[in-house]
Amino acid sequence: MTTVIKHQKPSAFYDEFFRKGPGQKTTHYCPGCGHGVAHKLVAEAIDNLGIQDRTVFCSPVGCSVFGYYYFDTGNVQCSHGRAAAAATGVCRTLDEDRIVISYQGDGDLAGIGMGAIMHAANRGENLTVFFINNAIYGMTGGQMAPTTLLGQKTTTSPRGRTAENEGYPIHMSEVISQLEAPVFVERVTLGDAKGVMKAKRVVQKALQNQVEKRGFSFVEILSPCPIGWKMNSMDARHWITEKLEKIFPVGNLRDDTKEPAPVSIPRMKLTDEELIDLFKSGEVESVKAGSLLNEQLVKVAGFGGQGVMSASALLAKCAVAENRHATWLPSYGPEMRGGTANASVVISNEAIGAPVVETPNVLIAMNAPSLDLFEESVQPKGMVIVNSSLIERKVKRDDVNVMYVPATDIAIELGSVMTATIVALAVYAAASGAVSVETMQKMIPSSIKRKNLVDINLKAVEAGLKYYKEHYQK
Numbered sequence: 448m449t450t451v452i453k454h455q456k457p458s459a460f461y462d463e464f465f466r467k468g469p470g471q472k473t474t475h476y477c478p479g480c481g482h483g484v485a486h487k488l489v490a491e492a493i494d495n496l497g498i499q500d501r502t503v504f505c506s507p508v509g510c511s512v513f514g515y516y517y518f519d520t521g522n523v524q525c526s527h528g529r530a531a532a533a534a535t536g537v538c539r540t541l542d543e544d545r546i547v548i549s550y551q552g553d554g555d556l557a558g559i560g561m562g563a564i565m566h567a568a569n570r571g572e573n574l575t576v577f578f579i580n581n582a583i584y585g586m587t588g589g590q591m592a593p594t595t596l597l598g599q600k601t602t603t604s605p606r607g608r609t610a611e612n613e614g615y616p617i618h619m620s621e622v623i624s625q626l627e628a629p630v631f632v633e634r635v636t637l638g639d640a641k642g643v644m645k646a647k648r649v650v651q652k653a654l655q656n657q658v659e660k661r662g663f664s665f666v667e668i669l670s671p672c673p674i675g676w677k678m679n680s681m682d683a684r685h686w687i688t689e690k691l692e693k694i695f696p697v698g699n700l701r702d703d704t705k706e707p708a709p710v711s712i713p714r715m716k717l718t719d720e721e722l723i724d725l726f727k728s729g730e731v732e733s734v735k736a737g738s739l740l741n742e743q744l745v746k747v748a749g750f751g752g753q754g755v756m757s758a759s760a761l762l763a764k765c766a767v768a769e770n771r772h773a774t775w776l777p778s779y780g781p782e783m784r785g786g787t788a789n790a791s792v793v794i795s796n797e798a799i800g801a802p803v804v805e806t807p808n809v810l811i812a813m814n815a816p817s818l819d820l821f822e823e824s825v826q827p828k829g830m831v832i833v834n835s836s837l838i839e840r841k842v843k844r845d846d847v848n849v850m851y852v853p854a855t856d857i858a859i860e861l862g863s864v865m866t867a868t869i870v871a872l873a874v875y876a877a878a879s880g881a882v883s884v885e886t887m888q889k890m891i892p893s894s895i896k897r898k899n900l901v902d903i904n905l906k907a908v909e910a911g912l913k914y915y916k917e918h919y920q921k
């Protein structure tokens with residue numbers, strides 16, 4: 448008699464895996480890859496625990512980046528290495544019954560994401576991390592991973608990893624189990640059927656811990672990558688049991704789940720109204736403003752210490768307060784240590800597609816390097832405001848509207864050189880009408896962090912307006 452075993456797809460999976468088009472039921476993973484097995488274990492555990500409708504699956508960057516095509520749960524696709532940090536955000540934002548899974552490979556978790564996972568574990572977040580260890584970077588073509596074995600050949604360790612040259616493989620489960628907060632740490636294997644059955648129980652246990660609000664659970668899954676290892680599927684399985692498990696022994700490293708007190712992380716509970724208040728750009732009532740004639744693509748540039756960042760952020764906040772769309776994109780870097788710093792501000796009547804300003808129609812140049820750098824990029828008929836206190840030369844272009852404002856001298860006279868950019872900004876506001884000077888004055892008290900500087904910034908606005916009226920108002 449023949450026994451027919453019917454394999455059922457867990458409900459936690461979508462009926463179709465749309466990644467490859469309608470009607471598809473196969474994943475994007477290579478033949479023999481362990482991700483499909485690991486996914487199925489997770490999906491079955493979700494089914495068994497009845498938590499599908501309250502689970503959020505956080506996918507990493509790596510081969511399993513497309514987890515959201517497979518898991519019929521809430522999904523977040525996280526930036527590289529940050530899944531544990533993103534999962535923390537999900538944990539703390541949703542109500543306490545949510546189940547959050549961070550599913551990460553070794554390059555993602557133990558390479559670029561080492562900081563994020565260590566701190567999530569150390570905080571004892573009530574989440575479950577599944578760590579797929581296949582000792583290689585699969586998606587990007589088989590480079591050495593933090594878990595690559597000594598002697599293992601990869602595209603970036605072609606003669607085999609050596610301790611002297613590349614250091615030792617990192618044992619994440621051992622490291623994490625040494626922290627105080629995690630409650631459950633176990634390493635399992637997909638190398639053989641017995642290992643898979645054990646992994647199934649451990650995966651479910653790790654999720655059960657979260658259901659019981661016990662804290663941080665971490666399951667390392669030794670998983671085959673036949674493509675990266677350049678093996679067939681059977682050899683890849685044998686390589687796990689014969690090589691990988693020798694270096695990364697399977698077994699439980701921590702189980703504090705028998706302790707009586709489940710973890711309860713105090714969470715900030717906010718009403719919708721409080722949240723709206725939190726994200727409001729200021730204490731001011733929004734102002735009705737007329738439509739802008741054209742989208743403002745503003746580049747504010749100068750030395751660090753001239754108030755470039757705070758003034759440009761104020762500009763964006765004023766625009767939002769006037770019910771316009773606005774973005775603010777600061778450009779940091781070595782410039783912040785003495786060179787030129789700049790920020791892009793876009794103000795628009797419509798939703799803004801990109802916050803980057805490459806061809807501004809407004810340039811506020813607070814020092815000579817800024818004018819040198821950005822003058823050519825200004826659109827014809829654009830506006831250029833030059834801090835003539837520090838920039839001796841004239842603007843070379845004759846197709847732009849230029850205003851020379853001794854902003855630094857005015858600011859020094861007021862008593863703070865840091866208000867120079869506010870002076871220039873007031874000139875821009877008065878000349879363009881993109882935001883009103885009154886809105887600037889209303890927004891300054893809530894925007895300036897150091898309250899003793901509020902008055903002097905208000906005076907800087909008045910001084911800029913006065914200069915504009917005396918020299919440029921027609």
Ligand code: SF4
Nearest residue numbers: 476477480510585672
């Ligand atoms: S490269 Fe390796 S880990 Fe990535 S899908 Fe293929 S077999 Fe799986």
